[in-house]
Amino acid sequence: MFIHCLTITSLFILITLASAQDNGEAIFKQKCTACHTIGKGKLVGPDLQGVTSRRDDAWLHKQIKSPDLMIAEGDPIATQLVKEMNGVPMAPLGLSDAEVDAVIAFLKNASKQQAAVDTGLPSQYFPTILISIGVLIALTIIGLLAGKKQVEVR
Numbered sequence: 690m691f692i693h694c695l696t697i698t699s700l701f702i703l704i705t706l707a708s709a710q711d712n713g714e715a716i717f718k719q720k721c722t723a724c725h726t727i728g729k730g731k732l733v734g735p736d737l738q739g740v741t742s743r744r745d746d747a748w749l750h751k752q753i754k755s756p757d758l759m760i761a762e763g764d765p766i767a768t769q770l771v772k773e774m775n776g777v778p779m780a781p782l783g784l785s786d787a788e789v790d791a792v793i794a795f796l797k798n799a800s801k802q803q804a805a806v807d808t809g810l811p812s813q814y815f816p817t818i819l820i821s822i823g824v825l826i827a828l829t830i831i832g833l834l835a836g837k838k839q840v841e842v843r
């Protein structure tokens with residue numbers, strides 16, 4: 690029974706992760722592509738390719754949620770970025786914490802996918818492969834459980 694719960698929980702987490710990422714992608718396309726690309730050079734703001742390895746999560750969260758605060762507080766990286774972007778600061782977009790996390794998850798994955806493309810792996814298969822592995826593990830566990838029950842009957 691315990692393993693059963695575990696299986697269902699892990700499946701649930703997998704699905705949530707997959708959809709949180711879709712959500713992040715939608716937010717990015719809606720609110721960020723006017724000023725940012727991922728791997729296609731800078732627009733109004735910097736190219737966000739690999740930004741999740743350049744900066745830590747807490748910094749990213751704050752930058753995306755309240756870029757104006759970062760500048761008001763004199764954050765050294767944000768101040769430098771504004772200089773590099775010809776004095777244009779990023780505008781606060783009014784995202785919720787959950788939306789910011791979803792966008793960060795998307796950025797992380799987008800950088801990974803770009804890296805995969807660079808090494809010649811077709812990136813669009815990544816989510817499918819991940820979910821397939823999850824389902825396979827779940828099926829194996831369910832199979833093991835069913836097997837156990839038969840033994841008990843004998």
Ligand code: HEC
Pocket residue numbers: 716717720721722723724725733734735736737740743744749752753756767768770771774777778779780782784792
């Ligand atoms: C109006 C244009 C604009 C929009 C829209 C915008 N940004 Fe920015 N962004 C900028 C500018 C300009 C900078 C650099 C100056 C600064 O930090 O304020 C920046 C900086 C950043 C940085 C730091 C980059 C680095 O190299 O460290 C991140 C991360 C970022 N933006 C993410 C986002 C995300 C995610 C969204 C959408 C939710 C978004 N931005 C929407 C203009 C924009």
